[in-house]
Amino acid sequence: MKANMKDINKNCETCPAHNLSNLVKLGVDMTHFDFVVALAGNPNVGKSTVFNSLTGLKQHTGNWPGKTVGRAEGAFQYNNKRYKIVDLPGTYSLLSTSVDEEIARDFILFGQPDVTVIVVDASRLERNLNLTLQVLEITDRVVLCLNLIDEAERHNLKIDDRLLSKELGIPVVKCSARQGLGIPDLLSSIHKVATKEFICKPYRMTNTSKKISNAIDDINKKLKEQFPNLANTRWIALRLLEGDQNIIDAIKSGEIGKLSFVENEN
Amino acid sequence: MLKTKIDMDKKEEILKLANKYRWELGENLHDSILESIYSDASNITNKVVSKIGEKPKFDWDRLIDKLVTGKLTGFPIMFLLLALVFWLTISGANYPSQFLSWILIDNVHHYLKMFSQFLSFPNWLSGLLIDGAYLATAWVVSVMLPPMAIFFPLFTLLEDFGYLPRVAFNLDFLYKKVGAHGKQALTMSMGFGCNAAGVVATRIIDSPRERLIAIITNNFSLCNGRWPTQILIATIFIGGAVPNYLAGIASSAAVVFIALLGVSFSFIVSLFLSKTLLKGEVSSFSLELPPYRPPRILQTIYTSLIDRTLIVLWRAVVFAAPAGIIIWLVANISINNISLAEYFINWVNPFGLLIGLNGVIILAYVIAIPANEIVIPTILMLTVLTNNITGFGSGAGVMFELDSVQQTEYLLRNSGWSLLTGINLMLFSLLHNPCSTTIFSIYKETKSVKWTLISTFLPIVLGILICFLVASVWNMI
Numbered sequence: 001m002k003a004n005m006k007d008i009n010k011n012c013e014t015c016p017a018h019n020l021s022n023l024v025k026l027g028v029d030m031t032h033f034d035f036v037v038a039l040a041g042n043p044n045v046g047k048s049t050v051f052n053s054l055t056g057l058k059q060h061t062g063n064w065p066g067k068t069v070g071r072a073e074g075a076f077q078y079n080n081k082r083y084k085i086v087d088l089p090g091t092y093s094l095l096s097t098s099v100d101e102e103i104a105r106d107f108i109l110f111g112q113p114d115v116t117v118i119v120v121d122a123s124r125l126e127r128n129l130n131l132t133l134q135v136l137e138i139t140d141r142v143v144l145c146l147n148l149i150d151e152a153e154r155h156n157l158k159i160d161d162r163l164l165s166k167e168l169g170i171p172v173v174k175c176s177a178r179q180g181l182g183i184p185d186l187l188s189s190i191h192k193v194a195t196k197e198f199i200c201k202p203y204r205m206t207n208t209s210k211k212i213s214n215a216i217d218d219i220n221k222k223l224k225e226q227f228p229n230l231a232n233t234r235w236i237a238l239r240l241l242e243g244d245q246n247i248i249d250a251i252k253s254g255e256i257g258k259l260s261f262v263e264n265e266n
Numbered sequence: 267m268l269k270t271k272i273d274m275d276k277k278e279e280i281l282k283l284a285n286k287y288r289w290e291l292g293e294n295l296h297d298s299i300l301e302s303i304y305s306d307a308s309n310i311t312n313k314v315v316s317k318i319g320e321k322p323k324f325d326w327d328r329l330i331d332k333l334v335t336g337k338l339t340g341f342p343i344m345f346l347l348l349a350l351v352f353w354l355t356i357s358g359a360n361y362p363s364q365f366l367s368w369i370l371i372d373n374v375h376h377y378l379k380m381f382s383q384f385l386s387f388p389n390w391l392s393g394l395l396i397d398g399a400y401l402a403t404a405w406v407v408s409v410m411l412p413p414m415a416i417f418f419p420l421f422t423l424l425e426d427f428g429y430l431p432r433v434a435f436n437l438d439f440l441y442k443k444v445g446a447h448g449k450q451a452l453t454m455s456m457g458f459g460c461n462a463a464g465v466v467a468t469r470i471i472d473s474p475r476e477r478l479i480a481i482i483t484n485n486f487s488l489c490n491g492r493w494p495t496q497i498l499i500a501t502i503f504i505g506g507a508v509p510n511y512l513a514g515i516a517s518s519a520a521v522v523f524i525a526l527l528g529v530s531f532s533f534i535v536s537l538f539l540s541k542t543l544l545k546g547e548v549s550s551f552s553l554e555l556p557p558y559r560p561p562r563i564l565q566t567i568y569t570s571l572i573d574r575t576l577i578v579l580w581r582a583v584v585f586a587a588p589a590g591i592i593i594w595l596v597a598n599i600s601i602n603n604i605s606l607a608e609y610f611i612n613w614v615n616p617f618g619l620l621i622g623l624n625g626v627i628i629l630a631y632v633i634a635i636p637a638n639e640i641v642i643p644t645i646l647m648l649t650v651l652t653n654n655i656t657g658f659g660s661g662a663g664v665m666f667e668l669d670s671v672q673q674t675e676y677l678l679r680n681s682g683w684s685l686l687t688g689i690n691l692m693l694f695s696l697l698h699n700p701c702s703t704t705i706f707s708i709y710k711e712t713k714s715v716k717w718t719l720i721s722t723f724l725p726i727v728l729g730i731l732i733c734f735l736v737a738s739v740w741n742m743i
Contacts, residue, residue, distance in 0.1 A: 044556045123557065125315055129307035151557065156318050164314040178562060203310075205302050212295065215287035222280045240284035242296050251277055 023187060025056030026075040026082070033075060033084035035194040040108055040135060041119035042128050043090030046147045048072070049177040050119055051087040054187070078187050081194070086113070094134045094235070108135060109232050115193045117186070119145045122152035122159055122174070132168070136202040138235040142170045143189045150176040169201035215241060327558050334429070335555075340436045347429075348525065351420045353518040356497050359412035366408035375401060394594055402590025405643035406582045410494050414575045417493060421459065422570040426561040430455050435555060442548055444533050445540025447476035450483070454532060457487030458525075461704040464489075465711055475546045479536050481708055482721045485700045486532040488525050491582070491638030495695045496521045498642055502675045503688030520692070528696050535724070543720075581703075585637035592633060593647055607648060621730055622690035622737030624682070631694070636702045641695070646674065649681045686740045690733045697729030 039047050051057070055074030072087040088104035108116055116139055120128035125146075136142060146152075146161060165172035171189040175182030192198035205213070219237035223230065230236070239247040288295070333339050378400060382392040424430070434451035441448045449471050457464030464484040471477040488496065497517070504520040505513035540546070596607040607629065615625035630644040678687075699722050700708070709718045 044554065126307050126311040129310060130303055133303050133306055151559070158316045158318050160314045160316075164310070167310050167313065178559075203306075205299070205306060209298070212291060212298070215291060219280065219284055219287070222276075222283060226276050226280060237284075238299070240281070241288055241291065243288055248281060251281060254277070 022079050023054075023184075024077040025054070026077055027056050033082045035081060035083050035114040036111070037083050037085040037190060037194070038108055038111065038113035038116045039085060039087045039119060040104060040116055040131070041090060041145075041147075042092055042121065042124075042131055045090065045119050045121040045128065046177050047087055047090065047119045050117070050145060050147065050175070050183075050186070051085060053177050053180060053183050054085060079191055081191065083190070083194070086111070091131065093131060094138070109138060109235060113139075113141075115141050115143060115190050117143045117145055117190065119147050122146045122149045123155050123157060125159065133203065133205070136168065136170070137204065137238070138232040140200050140202055141193050142200060142202060143186070143193055144168060144170055144172045145175050145177075145182075145186055146172060147175045147177055149174045149182070150179060168203045171198055171200075212241075330558060331432070331555065334432045335435050340432075344433060344436060345522065345526075347424070349518055349522045351417065351424075352497075352521050352525075353514065354420060355413050355417045355493075356501065356518055356521070357514050358416045359497070362412040362415075363408055366411065367404075370404035370408055371401070375404065390598075393598065394591055398590040398592075398594030399587040400590070402586040402593065402640065402643055403583050406586040406639055407579065409498070409642060410582055410639055411575070411579055413494055413497060414490060414579065415571060417490065418459070418570045418575050419567045422566050423561045423563065426559065426566050428556045428558045431555050440533060441536070444537035445546070445548055446479045446483075446536040447471045447473065447548070450476070450480040450532075450536070453480050453484060454487050454529070457484045457489060459490055461485055461487065461489045461700055462707040465704060465707045468711065473546075475540075475544050476548075478712065478717060479539050479544055481711060482539065482717070482724065483532040483535050485704065485721065485725050486528040486535065486696070488528050488696060489638065489701075489704075491701065492641075492695050493521075494639070495642050496524055496692055498674070499688050499692050499695075500524075502678065503683075503685050506675060507685060524692050524696055527693075531697070531728070535728075582637055582639035586640050586643070589633055589636070589640050589644065593644060597648070611648065620737065621694075621733040622686050622740065623694060623733060624687065626681075627687075627691060627694070631698060635699070638695075638701050646677065649677060686737065690736055693736065694729050694733055697725050697732055699723070699726045 039051055041047050051072065051074060054076050056076075057072075057074045073084060074087070075082065075084050077083070086107060088107055091104045094105050094108070107113070116135060118132050118135055120132060132142075132144060144164070146159060146164075149159070152159060159174070161172045161174050171193065173182055173185045173189050175186055177183065189198070193200065216234060216237050219240055220233050223233040223237055227233070236247060240251075334343050375396065378396045379392065382396060430452060433455060434448060437451040438448035441450050450468075452470065453464050453467045455464075456467045461484050464487060465481050468477050468480040468484070471480055500517040500520040501513070505517040508516045593607075596610075597605050599606050601609070610629050611625035613625070614628045618624040618626075618628050626645055626648045629648060630641050633644050634641045699705070705718060705722055708721050709715070712718060
């Protein structure tokens with residue numbers, strides 16, 4: 001019986017679907033990267049654990065919200081592409097105000113990551129989806145990492161990941177980063193989205209009135225004409241509609257165009 | 267020129283358009299967007315999540331939460347857990363400590379000395395390198411490594427399990443009362459590991475006023491560099507004052523008492539600050555109580571050994587070697603046959619005695635500004651030096667082998683230390699300036715000389731006052 005188990009494991013490692021052999025953990029060596037990956041999510045869903053298992057770094061993790069206060073960066077190589085990965089502090093929304101949450105928001109909005117991986121707590125899916133949907137409003141290339149899936153199963157929750165993927169229009173990967181499960185799938189999904197092998201068709205809000213979505217589309221179109229380099233014009237349109245004074249000022253002074261330009265250079 | 271003009275017009279046009287829509291859509295746009303997101307999230311969740319089997323009859327998470335955050339049970343459980351961690355540390359660290367000092371100090375030091383004689387090193391060189399730098403380092407390793415290797419993994423296990431936010435939850439109402447932010451409980455807990463880390467962790471607090479309070483009071487969390495001092499002194503003086511079978515419990519209780527005293531000081535000082543220098547409203551916040559997760563024991567032990575223990579130990583070693591050299595120098599450079607150290611010690615001794623300490627302790631705290639970890643080795647070495655006690659070392663300024671707590675006790679008691687000196691040293695170790703790394707972190711986080719100076723001098727002024735009070739009361743009785 002024991003020998004049997006061993007054989008099965010061996011077969012797993014040689015199977016082409018098992019891609020861990022293509023993973024090179026680069027730690028903090030972030031030279032010449034091809035893609036930038038942002039790691040976002042609610043506080044305390046295991047972003048740092050995912051980050052560690054991809055980069056081989058040992059960023060300290062702990063079971064409390066707010067553990068990561070700055071943004072940690074690391075790198076890995078997968079299928080001969082080099083990825084820089086940025087571990088962001090946890091946020092509940094993109095409309096928040098504290099320093100650590102601003103760091104996360106600004107990076108997703110203006111850092112223009114090639115792929116944004118949203119790590120969610122599978123046992124608290126509904127609350128976590130609130131942030132996910134907000135991120136999907138502003139960026140196209142997203143992978144959802146259903147982390148802590150073991151925790152969810154322990155609570156007798158069953159999640160249909162394929163249906164979720166269809167609903168959201170993005171790849172969904174079941175993971176338990178603490179146990180190292182699902183990391184190969186996560187890697188191949190990141191790779192597919194980064195190389196545009198998988199084209200996301202992100203879910204957009206449906207319950208808003210026709211009036212609101214028309215208004216957003218209209219302003220969005222004008223913004224795109226005026227600032228062709230600007231990422232996330234949809235979000236800026238939304239902020240304009242809400243009367244965000246910072247954004248209004250930034251448009252008046254033209255700084256908003258510069259903002260995206262500077263971040264592009266980085 | 268013309269292009270700029272057109273640009274301006276276009277920008278104005280966008281803003282006007284947005285303005286027009288804003289009027290059309292009305293005020294509750296923000297709410298309606300949030301509502302739409304929430305209902306979408308809920309719809310999708312209902313589609314993809316299903317519950318299998320029956321609901322477990324017994325919800326452990328609920329039960330544990332009821333106990334550890336309960337009104338009656340929350341605080342006692344907190345104290346008991348803290349006491350248990352210290353008791354395990356104190357009773358577990360003794361033997362490995364003895365073993366390490368037997369290797370590093372009894373044996374390696376001896377061979378290094380022989381080796382330097384073989385190479386015919388001049389006396390001052392072997393003194394500086396082997397008796398100064400090497401012995402200070404060896405001391406720090408054998409005194410600090412065992413308690414740290416026990417304390418950090420235990421603390422990390424509690425953290426991994428999800429206990430820390432419950433502590434924050436328990437303490438929140440107290441913080442609110444003193445005008446500080448509830449998340450200060452979390453940064454305070456970080457401070458129990460390292461104050462510099464605790465200061466950086468205050469970034470999770472939004473309001474600048476409450477963040478400053480958290481930064482200034484972080485030093486009242488006993489950091490790991492001070493635990494060994496507390497543990498050793500408590501073992502000698504508190505454990506020694508009670509019958510043998512109570513020694514372990516009494517000394518653990520004393521250390522817990524000092525730690526809790528630190529917590530009380532952080533409340534008192536927070537209250538003082540929020541009533542005087544940092545007036546303002548308490549901001550509200552929401553803190554998620556994370557689910558309990560079974561801690562990954564092996565992984566936790568591994569990462570806490572590598573990440574915390576070794577890094578902190580390395581820092582201590584880096585500071586101990588130069589400090590060892592300085593100690594050796596001040597003990598061996600003499601003017602009129604009296605060493606520099608003795609001049610200083612004799613000069614501050616009256617003041618030291620006034621606050622229930624002595625000149626040696628004060629000089630040790632001056633030398634140990636870079637790292638609290640080296641306080642005890644420095645004190646022991648200076649004690650031998652100034653009292654000309656023989657049988658321990660091999661000359662002035664040489665750190666010596668103390669195989670056991672008993673020998674340390676014998677040495678200290680013979681140099682005029684009393685129970686009062688022990689108690690006041692524990693108090694002073696809690697209440698003095700932060701180490702230089704923490705001071706630097708405070709400056710980096712606040713970017714203000716004023717707040718850095720306040721954070722540096724406030725605790726030491728408090729410490730001198732408290733020690734003076736205790737000494738006066740003690741002497742009256």
